Each structure stands twice: as structure tokens, then as C-alpha cells.
Amino acid sequence: MNLQAIADELYRHQISATELEKLTVRYDGLSVDDAYEIQQICMSQYMNAGQKLVGWKMGLTSKAKQRSVGVEEPIFGHLLDGMELYEPHVSLTGLIHPRVEPELAFIFKHRLEGDRILPRDVWLATECVVPAVEIIDSRYKNFSFTLVDVVADNASSAKFYLAEQAYAPYQIALDQVGVVMRRNGEVVQTGAGAAVLGHPVRSVVEQVRMLSRIGKAVEPGMVVLTGGITEAIYIHDRDQISVSFEGMGEIELSVG
Ligand code: OOG
Numbered sequence: 001m002n003l004q005a006i007a008d009e010l011y012r013h014q015i016s017a018t019e020l021e022k023l024t025v026r027y028d029g030l031s032v033d034d035a036y037e038i039q040q041i042c043m044s045q046y047m048n049a050g051q052k053l054v055g056w057k058m059g060l061t062s063k064a065k066q067r068s069v070g071v072e073e074p075i076f077g078h079l080l081d082g083m084e085l086y087e088p089h090v091s092l093t094g095l096i097h098p099r100v101e102p103e104l105a106f107i108f109k110h111r112l113e114g115d116r117i118l119p120r121d122v123w124l125a126t127e128c129v130v131p132a133v134e135i136i137d138s139r140y141k142n143f144s145f146t147l148v149d150v151v152a153d154n155a156s157s158a159k160f161y162l163a164e165q166a167y168a169p170y171q172i173a174l175d176q177v178g179v180v181m182r183r184n185g186e187v188v189q190t191g192a193g194a195a196v197l198g199h200p201v202r203s204v205v206e207q208v209r210m211l212s213r214i215g216k217a218v219e220p221g222m223v224v225l226t227g228g229i230t231e232a233i234y235i236h237d238r239d240q241i242s243v244s245f246e247g248m249g250e251i252e253l254s255v256g
């Protein structure tokens, strides 16, 4: 299978924000490893064009997310500097059918690598934790995909925003943090940090283990998004999305 050609095709759809048919209905026998290879090739193209790798994202770490897309296992993707929103405002230009989801992000001061990582290694390496929202935007028609498709498409990554206030990692029980997401004042999703693999720290453990299989690591200064706590909701022009993170403030995201 020509993974380079498939990656080129996907990359063109990513940068032009145009939908495509699932890869798995067009190419027989693509494996999950092939899909991570395609993801890697696509991301190298962004990096060759000047973008920087700023971290990693876990996806499908909560049952709510797994159920909503019909894929039952955690995945990961790359975070590039071009995906980061400097203000809590997202423009719909360049997006296909975006959705937003609440997440908790970790920011690291030390390197984390290997498959024998424990939560305490993560705490020792963490500088702070920050509330976040991710805007995902699958390049596949109808936001519909299999595990292999979504991995190849960098886990639907599009944009992310980290709140300004950071918290010491041991100050708050992250599994207990209640999250309420509102669209134009109406409550649309609720959840708690525990939705993410029981505790968001486990998502970082899983991230480091998955990276170790491809010889990569979490580097100092990097961000890890631990995965949507609730289902993602579609966003439209002029929506005001607010997400409150109990004890960790609120993110007010405007769309348009
Ligand atoms: C896949 C990306 C999942 C998360 O936080 O679960 C993800 C998708 O839902 O399109 O980012």
C-alpha cells in the first residue's frame, strides 16, 4: 500500500478543509499501524511547511466520546502550533463541520518516555494543569469514520484553546472536577474529570506508553490534551460556548 500517496491526499483535504470518503472503504487492509504512519507523514508535511510540534492529544478516552463516534479505544494525535487559539475565539473559516469539547490539559517541565510509566512519574514531570477546549473537525463525510480512518486524520484535530489560569497538579482532584458546557446559555453537556479513563492522569500515562511504541516522547514544554470529558457539540456562526470547570474557572468561546 502506498501510504505516502494516501497521506498526500488526506493532507490536501486537511489544508483545504474539504470532506473526503473514508479511507477504509477505498483501501483494503489498512491497519492501525498504517494509520499512525499516515498521520505521521501528514504531520511531517505541516512541519516541513514551518509548523512546530507543541504536544500531543489523546482522544476517545471517555465512554461518552467513544459512544458518540462508535470507536471503542483511545487514540492519539499531534498538536501543532498552528492549531492553538491565542484568544477564545474560533473562526469557522477553514473548518468543515466543527465541534467543541471540554478537556483538561497537562503542561510538562520534564521529559516522559517509555512503557513503564506510572501516575507518579506524570505528576513529577507536570508543571501545571489547565482547563481547555478542543475544536475537532473530522475530514470525513458526515463526521463518520472507523478507528483506522480517524487515526490517519490526526484524531480529528483542528484547534485548541488553553485557559489562562494554570493550576498546580496536586491542588485539585482532577477526577472530581465537574464540567458544564453551555451553548448560548443553555446547558448542553455535563460531565466530570473521572470520565477520562477514571482519572485524566491515566490518559497521560497511556499517551506516553503509546508514544513509546513509535519511539517518541513527551518533551519539556509540551502540552497533552487528555481527551473530551463529554460528547462534542457542533458549533455554528455566532454561538457563544461557555464551559465551567468546577474550581478551575470558565472558558467563554465565541464562534464566527
Ligand atoms: C475523534 C477525536 C477524539 C477526544 O477528545 O475524544 C477527541 C473524534 O471524536 O472525532 O479528540
Ligand code: MG
Residues within 6 Å of the ligand: 057, 058, 059, 101, 103, 134, 136, 225, 227, 228
Ligand atoms: Mg479531544
